Amino acid sequence: xxxxxxxxxxxxxxxxxxxxxxxxxxxxxxxxxxxxxxxxxxxxxxxxxxxxxxxxxxxxxxxxxxxxxxxxxxxxxxxxxxxxxxxxxxxxxxxxxxxxxxxxxxxxxxxxxxxxxxxxxxxxxxxxxxxxxxxxxxxxxxxxxxxxxxxxxxxxxxxxxxxxxxxxxxxxxxxxxxxxxxxxxxxxxxxxxxxxxxxxxxxxxxxxxxxxxxxxxxxxxxxxxxxxxxxxxxxxxxxxxxxxxxxxxxxxxxxxxxxxxxxxxxxxxxxxxxxxxxxxxxxxxxxxxxxxxxxxxxxxxxxxxxxxxxxxxxx
Amino acid sequence: xxxxxxxxxxxxxxxxxxxxxxxxxxxxxxxxxxxxxxxxxxxxxxxxxxxxxxxxxxxxxxxxxxxxxxxxxxxxxxxxxxxxxxxxxxxxxxxxxxxxxxxxxxxxxxxxxxxxxxxxxxxxxxxxxxxxxxxxxxxxxxxxxxxxxxxxxxxxxxxxxxxxxxxxxxxxxxxxxxxxxxxxxxxxxxxxxxxxxxxxxxxxxxxxxxxxxxxxxxxxxxxxxxxxxxxxxxxxxxxxxxxxxxxxxxxxxxxxxxxxxxxxxxxxxxxxxxxxxxxxxxxxxxxxxxxxxxxxxxxxxxxxxxxxxxxxxxxxxxxxxxxxxxxxxxxxxxxxxxxxxxxxxxxxxxxxxxxxxxxxxxxxxxxxxxxxxxxxxxxxxxxxxxxxxxxxxxxxxxxxxxxxxxxxxxxxxxxxxxxxxxxxxxxxxxxxxxxxxxxxxxxxxxxxxxxxxxxxxxxxxxxxxxxxxxxxxxxxxxxxxxxxxxxxxxxx
Numbered sequence: 001x002x003x004x005x006x007x008x009x010x011x012x013x014x015x016x017x018x019x020x021x022x023x024x025x026x027x028x029x030x031x032x033x034x035x036x037x038x039x040x041x042x043x044x045x046x047x048x049x050x051x052x053x054x055x056x057x058x059x060x061x062x063x064x065x066x067x068x069x070x071x072x073x074x075x076x077x078x079x080x081x082x083x084x085x086x087x088x089x090x091x092x093x094x095x096x097x098x099x100x101x102x103x104x105x106x107x108x109x110x111x112x113x114x115x116x117x118x119x120x121x122x123x124x125x126x127x128x129x130x131x132x133x134x135x136x137x138x139x140x141x142x143x144x145x146x147x148x149x150x151x152x153x154x155x156x157x158x159x160x161x162x163x164x165x166x167x168x169x170x171x172x173x174x175x176x177x178x179x180x181x182x183x184x185x186x187x188x189x190x191x192x193x194x195x196x197x198x199x200x201x202x203x204x205x206x207x208x209x210x211x212x213x214x215x216x217x218x219x220x221x222x223x224x225x226x227x228x229x230x231x232x233x234x235x236x237x238x239x240x241x242x243x244x245x246x247x248x249x250x251x252x253x254x255x256x257x258x259x260x261x262x263x264x265x266x267x268x269x270x271x272x273x274x275x276x277x278x279x280x281x282x283x284x285x286x287x288x289x290x291x292x293x294x295x296x297x298x299x300x301x302x303x304x305x306x307x308x309x310x311x312x313x314x315x
Numbered sequence: 316x317x318x319x320x321x322x323x324x325x326x327x328x329x330x331x332x333x334x335x336x337x338x339x340x341x342x343x344x345x346x347x348x349x350x351x352x353x354x355x356x357x358x359x360x361x362x363x364x365x366x367x368x369x370x371x372x373x374x375x376x377x378x379x380x381x382x383x384x385x386x387x388x389x390x391x392x393x394x395x396x397x398x399x400x401x402x403x404x405x406x407x408x409x410x411x412x413x414x415x416x417x418x419x420x421x422x423x424x425x426x427x428x429x430x431x432x433x434x435x436x437x438x439x440x441x442x443x444x445x446x447x448x449x450x451x452x453x454x455x456x457x458x459x460x461x462x463x464x465x466x467x468x469x470x471x472x473x474x475x476x477x478x479x480x481x482x483x484x485x486x487x488x489x490x491x492x493x494x495x496x497x498x499x500x501x502x503x504x505x506x507x508x509x510x511x512x513x514x515x516x517x518x519x520x521x522x523x524x525x526x527x528x529x530x531x532x533x534x535x536x537x538x539x540x541x542x543x544x545x546x547x548x549x550x551x552x553x554x555x556x557x558x559x560x561x562x563x564x565x566x567x568x569x570x571x572x573x574x575x576x577x578x579x580x581x582x583x584x585x586x587x588x589x590x591x592x593x594x595x596x597x598x599x600x601x602x603x604x605x606x607x608x609x610x611x612x613x614x615x616x617x618x619x620x621x622x623x624x625x626x627x628x629x630x631x632x633x634x635x636x637x638x639x640x641x642x643x644x645x646x647x648x649x650x651x652x653x654x655x656x657x658x659x660x661x662x663x664x665x666x667x668x669x670x671x672x673x674x675x676x677x678x679x680x681x682x683x684x685x686x687x688x689x690x691x692x693x694x695x696x697x698x699x700x701x702x703x704x705x706x707x708x709x710x711x712x713x714x715x716x717x718x719x720x721x722x723x724x725x726x727x728x729x730x731x732x733x734x735x736x737x738x739x740x741x742x743x744x745x746x747x748x749x750x751x752x753x754x755x756x757x758x759x760x761x762x763x764x765x766x767x768x769x770x771x772x773x774x775x776x777x778x779x780x781x782x783x784x785x786x787x788x789x790x791x792x793x794x795x796x797x798x799x800x801x802x803x804x805x806x807x
Contacts, residue, residue, distance in 0.1 A: 030695075031695065031696050031699045031700065032693070032694075032695025032696055032698065032699050033695075033698070033699060033703070034695075036698050036699070036702075036703060037694070037695050037698055038351065038358050038359065038360070038437075039358065039359050039435065039437040040358075040359025040360070040437050041359070041698070041702060041714075041716075042359065042437060042438050042440065042716055042719075042722075043359060043437045043438070043439065044439045044440055046432070046439075047434060047435055047436060047437065047439045050432075050433045050434065050435050051435040054435065082351035082352070083351060083352060083488075083504070084352060084488050084489075085489065090504065093504055093505070094505065149535065149536075149539070152536075152539045152543075153539060156539060156543040156545075157539050157542045157543045160543060160544075163543070163545050164536070164539045164540040164542075164543040164545050165531065165536055165539075165540055165545070166506060166507070166529060166531075166540075166545065167503075167506055169503050169506070259532055259533045259536065260533060260535070260536050261536065262506075262529070262530060262531045262532065262533070262536055262540075263505075263506075264503065264504060264505025264506045265505075268505060268532075269505065272349070272505075275693070275694060275695070276351060276695075277695045
């Protein structure tokens with residue numbers, strides 16, 4: 001178990017170093033000068049040059065790379081070109097929106113998907129299965145921005161129970177903040193739930209065909225008991241994998257939903273930074289995401305070991 | 316009896332307090348772009364001025380809602396006969412929001428800072444004519460120019476020329492300190508910027524106690540925000556398809572005004588065969604302005620025939636110089652030696668007017684044999700390839716700086732246009748302060764550009780604003796990029 005985890009940690013660290021090189025070089029070659037972008041079409045050349053010096057862009061590639069990675073080691077992400085505040089501060093602000101949103105959406109999607117998956121698998125081929133899978137098919141197919149706008153028009157414009165968008169900030173209180181996150185969380189959760197429900201259904205159906213289930217049934221366990229006690233646990237591995245992927249996506253891949261609800265999340269920060277060539281912000285956020293994907297995978301691996309005792313003893 | 320009386324009194328009081336509180340004093344406005352920082356003297360992003368100009372920061376002069384120059388921190392001024400020395404009489408009693416007094420030394424500091432060698436002012440050119448700035452006494456300032464400049468007072472009204480205090484200049488990006496009727500309260504990054512009424516203001520106090528600029532990047536999200544009442548004004552959005560939905564709603568006012576954004580088909584005047592006047596004239600003849608305005612700006616732009624805003628007093632209508640006439644265009648092209656047309660490229664930045672307008676223009680060009688390959692580029696890429704390196708044939712862009720016809724006299728500007736006769740007109744304009752003469756010169760300048768078919772002149776970008784029908788005082792037009800809230804009030 002320890003050796004297994006150790007191997008995972010080392011490979012994660014190697015991935016981080018490789019990612020830092022790739023991210024830095026790729027952003028280096030995309031065209032566009034952050035200083036010119038900031039000062040616009042009317043700026044004189046010497047004003048642009050003065051700003052380049054101020055931003056530290058006049059230094060060489062390697063100098064900037066080591067300066068940046070050196071900073072990362074001490075959690076100093078540098079200073080944003082456009083906002084001229086520490087990048088760490090910017091990211092921290094956005095995480096207070098993105099992380100709770102991702103967690104709520106994930107909890108919501110799991111709470112919907114697993115029961116639906118189990119329900120459908122237990123009634124395989126019956127009308128209830130067909131109907132719930134048809135609904136989930138629709139859930140996968142509906143574009144989430146469209147669904148989000150639909151939610152806005154119904155709950156914010158028509159019923160006026162929640163705001164149409166925006167985020168008041170946690171200092172405005174837990175109530176208003178959660179209220180602002182309700183619709184985005186639902187809009188994010190439903191498509192994810194649809195996918196998750198389908199995965200858990202097919203995983204369960206596969207497990208239900210295994211010999212040990214037949215044995216369990218033969219020794220007198222009811223269908224329900226065999227399903228909940230033996231099948232579900234064995235079907236968790238693919239479900240956990242998908243959950244891990246979904247969480248990584250929910251953390252920063254949600255820029256479309258953030259735009260519809262004008263939430264100040266991580267996704268919008270990245271897109272804005274790319275457009276403004278605020279490279280240092282892009283680099284740092286991407287690295288943070290790489291790190292969190294690695295961490296999530298590590299946690300998923302650990303969860304595998306919890307769910308499947310064989311993984312614990314094998315190594 | 317006493318009971319009755321007290322009930323009556325209570326009712327009266329309730330009535331009185333309800334009339335007193337009837338006028339709302341808060342406003343939430345939606346803006347599509349978030350400012351990168353809050354210092355108008357250190358960036359070109361329009362969003363900076365759209366939040367802060369006239370509200371938080373003031374200059375010596377200011378630009379009014381019709382584009383006129385008005386006194387602001389300078390109460391009045393005199394100009395020497397040779398047009399080189401400006402003596403400003405400054406407001407007394409004005410204070411910065413951190414409590415420090417405003418005086419002539421702040422003005423000297425601001426102007427010297429903007430034109431210094433290491434200045435990062437995005438419009439440093441505005442101050443190029445200044446030779447010296449002298450403090451005569453705390454309420455008098457003398458500015459001497461190297462040469463007379465007719466637009467000097469206008470230049471001082473730009474957001475880039477606002478007056479900042481030495482103590483707070485370096486921190487204005489995060490915590491702006493100005494002399495305006497609103498002071499900065501809070502910036503929730505990615506979300507909103509809040510201003511509150513400044514009680515120490517020297518001039519007429521504003522009607523609003525609080526104004527919040529909420530950042531809503533997507534027009535499709537801005538409309539429901541308005542409909543739900545979360546936001547009460549969207550002063551400038553390219554709403555497109557969402558507009559009819561609001562237009563029919565009596566709760567809102569839809570106001571179509573003009574901006575200073577000349578939308579042009581930019582032509583690289585040095586790149587063969589575009590360096591030939593006949594080729595450019597041919598291109599001008601296939602520009603169907605009506606079709607482009609309908610297709611690229613929802614039918615709301617005003618057609619232009621030169622690089623000048625129709626809202627300006629000196630505007631002359633030159634849209635008839637090369638009217639839409641494909642047959643004539645084909646003739647001209649043949650005369651220039653291209654009876655079968657030629658291949659070229661059209662680089663388009665990521666804005667609707669450019670991407671949609673580009674399709675229409677490319678299809679018109681194809682009609683006379685010019686095969687323009689459309690290359691979509693990002694803004695950063697556009698600035699590099701087209702603007703800085705001049706590596707382009709054709710492009711579409713809106714020039715949003717006010718009164719910027721002089722860019723055609725700049726050496727090495729990205730149009731690669733070079734006409735000594737035009738340069739002379741601009742030079743003369745700089746030396747002229749007389750309004751009638753200036754108007755005439757502006758007319759000549761417009762005509763030269765139209766005749767030379769320097770660029771394809773398409774339309775003036777409209778300002779489409781929607782706000783609650785009970786709001787008064789928001790600008791209809793946008794002579795400079797600003798959301799001036801000083802006159803805004805709720806009425807019943």
